[in-house]
Amino acid sequence: MNALSVHAPVLLVATPLLAAFVVPLVAKLGSTVRNAVVGVFTLLTASLAGLVAANVLAGSGAPSVYVFGASPLNLTLPSGMHVPIRILFEVDGMSAFMILITALVAVAATLYSFSYFKEHSGGEMYYPLLFLLLAAIFGMEETGDLFNFFVFLEIAGIAACGLIGFRPWRGRSQEAAFKTMALYTLSGLFVLIALGLLYGQHGGLNIAYLSSRVGAEMLDLVALGLLVVALGMKAGVAPMHMWALDAYGEAPAPISAVLVASSQASLYGLFRVLFTLFGAAVSVAALGWFLIALSVLTLFVGVTMALLQKDIKRLIAYGAVSQIGYMLLGVGVGFTTSGSRPAYGFVAMQGGIFHMVNDAACIGLLFLAAGAVHRASGTRDLNRMGGLGHDMKWTAALFAIGALALAGVPPFNGFSSKLLIYESSFAASPILAAIAILSSILLLAVFMKVFQAAFLGPRLLENVREASRGMLVSMLMLAVVVVVFGLFPGFFVDKLVTPAAKALWLGRDAYVRAVLGG
Amino acid sequence: MGNFPFVVAMLLVILGLYTLLFKRNLIKLVIGASLIETGVNLFLVALGYRTAGIAPIYTYAPPALADRMVLPTPQALTLTSIVIGLATTALLLSFAVVIHRHYGTLDVREVKELKG
Amino acid sequence: MRGEMSVIVRTIARITYALILVFGFYVILHGHLTPGGGFQGGAVVASGFALLPVAFGAAAAKRYLNPSLMRHLEEVGSLAFLALGFVGIGISFFYNVLANSGSLFGAAVPFGPNSGILNSAGTLPFMNWAVGLKVMTGLMTIVLVLLVGAGKEGKD
Numbered sequence: 095m096n097a098l099s100v101h102a103p104v105l106l107v108a109t110p111l112l113a114a115f116v117v118p119l120v121a122k123l124g125s126t127v128r129n130a131v132v133g134v135f136t137l138l139t140a141s142l143a144g145l146v147a148a149n150v151l152a153g154s155g156a157p158s159v160y161v162f163g164a165s166p167l168n169l170t171l172p173s174g175m176h177v178p179i180r181i182l183f184e185v186d187g188m189s190a191f192m193i194l195i196t197a198l199v200a201v202a203a204t205l206y207s208f209s210y211f212k213e214h215s216g217g218e219m220y221y222p223l224l225f226l227l228l229a230a231i232f233g234m235e236e237t238g239d240l241f242n243f244f245v246f247l248e249i250a251g252i253a254a255c256g257l258i259g260f261r262p263w264r265g266r267s268q269e270a271a272f273k274t275m276a277l278y279t280l281s282g283l284f285v286l287i288a289l290g291l292l293y294g295q296h297g298g299l300n301i302a303y304l305s306s307r308v309g310a311e312m313l314d315l316v317a318l319g320l321l322v323v324a325l326g327m328k329a330g331v332a333p334m335h336m337w338a339l340d341a342y343g344e345a346p347a348p349i350s351a352v353l354v355a356s357s358q359a360s361l362y363g364l365f366r367v368l369f370t371l372f373g374a375a376v377s378v379a380a381l382g383w384f385l386i387a388l389s390v391l392t393l394f395v396g397v398t399m400a401l402l403q404k405d406i407k408r409l410i411a412y413g414a415v416s417q418i419g420y421m422l423l424g425v426g427v428g429f430t431t432s433g434s435r436p437a438y439g440f441v442a443m444q445g446g447i448f449h450m451v452n453d454a455a456c457i458g459l460l461f462l463a464a465g466a467v468h469r470a471s472g473t474r475d476l477n478r479m480g481g482l483g484h485d486m487k488w489t490a491a492l493f494a495i496g497a498l499a500l501a502g503v504p505p506f507n508g509f510s511s512k513l514l515i516y517e518s519s520f521a522a523s524p525i526l527a528a529i530a531i532l533s534s535i536l537l538l539a540v541f542m543k544v545f546q547a548a549f550l551g552p553r554l555l556e557n558v559r560e561a562s563r564g565m566l567v568s569m570l571m572l573a574v575v576v577v578v579f580g581l582f583p584g585f586f587v588d589k590l591v592t593p594a595a596k597a598l599w600l601g602r603d604a605y606v607r608a609v610l611g612g
Numbered sequence: 613m614g615n616f617p618f619v620v621a622m623l624l625v626i627l628g629l630y631t632l633l634f635k636r637n638l639i640k641l642v643i644g645a646s647l648i649e650t651g652v653n654l655f656l657v658a659l660g661y662r663t664a665g666i667a668p669i670y671t672y673a674p675p676a677l678a679d680r681m682v683l684p685t686p687q688a689l690t691l692t693s694i695v696i697g698l699a700t701t702a703l704l705l706s707f708a709v710v711i712h713r714h715y716g717t718l719d720v721r722e723v724k725e726l727k728g
Numbered sequence: 729m730r731g732e733m734s735v736i737v738r739t740i741a742r743i744t745y746a747l748i749l750v751f752g753f754y755v756i757l758h759g760h761l762t763p764g765g766g767f768q769g770g771a772v773v774a775s776g777f778a779l780l781p782v783a784f785g786a787a788a789a790k791r792y793l794n795p796s797l798m799r800h801l802e803e804v805g806s807l808a809f810l811a812l813g814f815v816g817i818g819i820s821f822f823y824n825v826l827a828n829s830g831s832l833f834g835a836a837v838p839f840g841p842n843s844g845i846l847n848s849a850g851t852l853p854f855m856n857w858a859v860g861l862k863v864m865t866g867l868m869t870i871v872l873v874l875l876v877g878a879g880k881e882g883k884d
Binding site for chain 2: 241245248251252255256259262265266268269270271272275276278279280282283286287289290293294339340343344
């Protein structure tokens with residue numbers, strides 16, 4: 095047991111990779127065997143994620159380091175060296191939090207995929223790509239080396255675009271996949287230029303090593319700017335959010351949910367760069383206000399354009415983009431008020447980080463419900479569907495839970511995190527709180543419109559059956575998370591969010607000391 | 613040598629960016645992405661150069677110059693980037709093929725079913 | 729036949745096909761001593777394979793290159809690479825248990841310029857072979873799909 099928890103960070107990435115390579119071999123034995131193997135590997139991955147998170151959160155909060163190819167495996171500085179030369183995984187409170195989010199979304203999406211793709215062949219390519227995407231997301235969230243982060247970022251992008259364009263008999267998904275891949279490539283190359291600048295300046299790409307050496311010179315600031323823009327592009331921050339609408343809207347429903355987790359991993363990378371890498375070197379005010387401006391733009395664009403949509407999945411995609419604005423607002427306010435009013439800043443960061451798990455659960459639930467609606471009615475156009483609530487009672491109820499939670503209605507989880515963000519962004523500027531509340535109200539109006547158009551009213555279509563059991567169970571899983579996190583927010587904030595926020599806000603020294611010692 | 617390699621690398625990136633933004637043919641967009649990748653790879657390799665250095669390989673290295681090797685780490689980074697660029701280009705091209713099959717054209721202004 | 733090129737190209741292709749393959753395997757094998765390794769050698773071998781559809785036409789090339797065999801070899805290569813990562817799991821993932829150990833690839837290498845001992849570097853040559861196998865079959869699968877499969881209609 096002890097050896098398992100020691101090697102768990104690596105096994106968390108190696109197990110989905112192994113699954114991705116094993117599934118094509120066993121797929122020849124039939125779809126039941128394939129589904130069983132996929133299910134076993136998914137449960138294994140989720141338990142490993144829980145193990146890693148439990149180890150990190152139960153300890154004193156010091157990051158745990160795993161060095162590849164070294165003996166013993168926490169030997170960061172080989173004898174006589176002052177620079178960490180090996181690739182290492184460094185898992186702290188924030189990484190553990192993101193790992194739990196990804197594991198939740200992974201289990202829900204895989205369970206949903208079993209029923210969603212029952213009539214389709216091609217499953218021997220879908221599950222390997224899904225496992226590659228999950229391995230890359232876990233790798234992004236655990237790594238302590240910037241180049242390793244870039245490699246996992248690109249792997250996630252390639253796997254995600256392969257999954258977006260998974261059904262090649264519909265031209266729109268191919269168009270979405272092409273545009274998404276072009277934008278992912280561009281942002282990845284900007285990240286690589288920034289990494290080249292940092293390497294040329296300091297001679298290493300380990301996050302802890304760079305964190306102790308980076309200053310506020312011109313080249314470092316150029317690298318910071320490139321990283322902020324590129325990672326914001328991959329997370330879907332406006333004005334670089336165009337790909338997210340096509341990608342979330344055209345991907346198969348479970349993949350949209352996993353794409354949200356992938357965008358959140360890029361957002362995590364942005365936070366890691368801002369707080370851990372450049373935390374001590376950069377003056378916070380100007381950069382913080384830039385982030386707040388971007389977040390307000392994201393909120394505004396996301397919600398107002400959602401009012402105009404007729405396609406249910408594209409509408410939820412706009413909702414997903416606007417929620418990224420909430421997370422960035424919380425953390426941006428934290429970044430800005432870290433000097434002047436740190437108490438407010440810490441609460442803002444807690445709100446932003448708590449909103450990550452709430453958003454993943456709610457948006458995942460909404461996308462899965464939209465997929466069930468699409469499967470039952472054969473259309474995604476809101477004008478052509480109606481009265482589905484008569485036959486799809488469970489799906490309607492779950493959709494309502496997700497929509498109310500996302501709009502910030504108590505007693506669901508969206509209310510808790512949004513309240514934290516409203517209260518603390520008031521300290522930075524009252525206008526921010528007003529914009530945030532207004533966006534929540536508009537989002538509630540949007541989802542009311544969707545619910546009425548899709549589920550209420552007279553029946554417009556025949557042959558509508560309830561979603562199959564696998565899809566309902568996965569949606570129910572996410573809905574349980576939504577409700578439980580909403581009823582006991584204090585418990586989850588204490589256990590999960592506060593260590594994560596502390597790891598970003600105050601944990602830079604511990605992060606650097608875990609690798610460089612002393 | 614000075615800054616000349618870096619200037620050329622960034623020039624390639626700018627040319628690739630221009631191609632990616634302003635050209636209309638899907639294949640030209642892929643070529644633009646490939647140009648940006650080439651520029652970034654050249655940038656990374658040029659970072660490791662030490663004046664009058666030899667290749668960082670000990671097999672049959674001339675003993676007199678064996679302590680003036682260029683840095684090998686940027687070369688490893690460049691290799692990884694080339695592999696990633698290959699996978700990306702292959703994926704983009706296969707999507708372009710399927711788009712042509714559906715829309716009958718490679719003009720990016722015609723491939724606009726998704727808007728709003 | 730459709731897609732064939734002229735007789736000069738076909739003759740030269742027959743000669744250089746073997747030479748390219750040999751050079752590619754040399755690059756893969758000596759990856760721990762000279763520039764090269766798994767990906768580079770695999771790309772060279774794939775270029776050699778890709779010479780066949782270009783010179784002889786896609787239909788003829790499919791007689792020599794079996795797509796399903798390529799897919800199986802690709803899976804073998806990837807599983808082998810991952811298994812090699814697990815070999816040293818007692819100490820750390822990707823730990824090089826065979827280096828400097830005196831066994832299969834474990835000759836000790838002197839520091840400084842030397843004449844290249846093939847028997848060294850532990851699990852690295854095995855990883856080079858696994859990656860080389862995966863790259864050559866994977867790249868060839870991509871070329872075959874883009875060349876041959878692009879004309880077919882997509883189904884489920």
